[in-house]
Amino acid sequence: MLQQTTVTTVIPYFHRFIADFPTVQALAQASLDDVLAAWSGLGYYARARNLHAAAQWIAGPGRGEFPRTASTWATLPGVGPSTAAAIVAFAFDVRAPILDANVRRVLSRYHGLTGRDAATLRRLWAYAEHHTPGTDVATYTQAIMDLGALVCRRTPDCHSCPLAGDCAHDGQTITQPKPARPERHAVFAIIEDAEGAALLVRRPPHGVWGGLWSLPECASLDELPATLRVLGVEGGAVAGLPPVRHLFTHFALSITPVRLRAVTIRTTVGETRDMMWYKRGVQHRPGMPAPVRRLLDQLTKTEAS
DNA sequence: AATACGGGGCC
DNA sequence: GGCCCAGTATT
Numbered sequence: 001m002l003q004q005t006t007v008t009t010v011i012p013y014f015h016r017f018i019a020d021f022p023t024v025q026a027l028a029q030a031s032l033d034d035v036l037a038a039w040s041g042l043g044y045y046a047r048a049r050n051l052h053a054a055a056q057w058i059a060g061p062g063r064g065e066f067p068r069t070a071s072t073w074a075t076l077p078g079v080g081p082s083t084a085a086a087i088v089a090f091a092f093d094v095r096a097p098i099l100d101a102n103v104r105r106v107l108s109r110y111h112g113l114t115g116r117d118a119a120t121l122r123r124l125w126a127y128a129e130h131h132t133p134g135t136d137v138a139t140y141t142q143a144i145m146d147l148g149a150l151v152c153r154r155t156p157d158c159h160s161c162p163l164a165g166d167c168a169h170d171g172q173t174i175t176q177p178k179p180a181r182p183e184r185h186a187v188f189a190i191i192e193d194a195e196g197a198a199l200l201v202r203r204p205p206h207g208v209w210g211g212l213w214s215l216p217e218c219a220s221l222d223e224l225p226a227t228l229r230v231l232g233v234e235g236g237a238v239a240g241l242p243p244v245r246h247l248f249t250h251f252a253l254s255i256t257p258v259r260l261r262a263v264t265i266r267t268t269v270g271e272t273r274d275m276m277w278y279k280r281g282v283q284h285r286p287g288m289p290a291p292v293r294r295l296l297d298q299l300t301k302t303e304a305s
Numbered sequence: 306a307a308t309a310c311g312g313g314g315c316c
Numbered sequence: 317g318g319c320c321c322a323g324t325a326t327t
Contacts, residue, residue, distance in 0.1 A: 002322040006315090008313085009313055046324075047310095077324090080323055082322075098322085154320070208310070208311085248311065248312090250308080
C-alpha cells in the first residue's frame with residue numbers, strides 16, 4: 001500500500017484491509033473482487049492484484065512460509081528491490097539496502113546529486129549499499145526513512161538535521177520541467193433500473209482501473225446511443241449531470257455523467273460476469289474507481305436531502 | 306530508457 | 317493548483 005502512497009492516506013485502508021484479511025491464508029482465499037473492493041479509492045490497483053497473487057503463492061507453493069531473503073521476495077509479483085529489501089530489513093534484520101523516496105531524497109542531498117536519470121539512480125543505490133550497516137539494519141533503515149520523512153522533506157528542515165555540516169545540499173530546490181498533461185474526455189452513463197440499481201461493468205484486468213467495476217463509458221455523447229444499444233438498454237428518462245474532472249499522473253480526464261432512469265434492458269445481466277446491477281446504499285460496495293464512487297455517492301446524498 | 310499506473314494530502 | 321508520495325511492471 002505504501003508504494004507511491006503517503007502514510008496518512010494508507011492508514012485507514014490498512015486497518016480495514018487487515019480486518020478483512022487478517023492472515024495470508026485469508027487473503028489468498030479471498031476473491032479478487034473482494035480485495036479490489038477493499039482497495040477501492042487507493043489507486044494503483046495492480047498493487048492489489050499483485051498482493052493477492054503473492055499471497056496465493058505464499059499460501060500455496062510457499063507452504064505458508066514467508067521468504068527469508070530479499071531475492072526470493074523480489075520474485076513475488078509487486079515486490080521490487082526496495083520493497084523486498086525493506087521487508088527483510090524490518091522483519092528479519094537482514095542487511096539489505098533500500099532506496100525509497102525518503103532515502104533517495106536524503107542521499108541525493110547528502111551527496112549533492114540532483115539528477116533523476118538512470119545513472120544517478122544507480123549511484124544512489126551504490127550509496128545506499130555503502131551506508132547500510134552490518135548490524136542493527138532495521139533500526140538504521142527506519143532511521144534514514146524517518147530522517148527523510150520528518151527532516152529532509154521536500155522543503156528540508158536543515159537546522160534540526162543531524163547530518164547538517166556533512167551534507168552537500170546547498171539549500172537550493174531543483175524544479176523539474178513539468179510534462180504537459182493531455183486532456184481526455186469520456187461520457188459515463190449512470191443507467192438505473194426501476195429500483196434505482198445502477199449498471200456497472202467490469203473493466204479489463206489490465207490498464208487504467210484494471211479489474212474494477214465502473215460505469216458504462218463512451219468517448220462522446222454522439223456514441224451514447226450505440227453504447228446503450230450494445231448493452232441492450234432501452235428507454236428511460238435522460239438527465240445531464242455537472243461534469244467531473246479527474247486527474248491521473250499523465251493525463252486529465254473530463255467526465256460527462258449522463259443519467260438514465262428506469263430503463264429496461266434486453267440482456268440478462270446475470271448471464272455475464274462482467275456486468276452487474278449495483279443497488280446503492282444496500283449492497284456492499286464493489287471495487288470502483290474513486291470518481292465513480294464519488295458520482296454514485298453524490299446521487300445518494302442528493303436523494304437523501 | 307521510457308512509460309503506464311491513482312489518488313489524496315500538503316504547502 | 318502544483319508537487320510528490322515507504323515503486324513496480326511493461327515495452
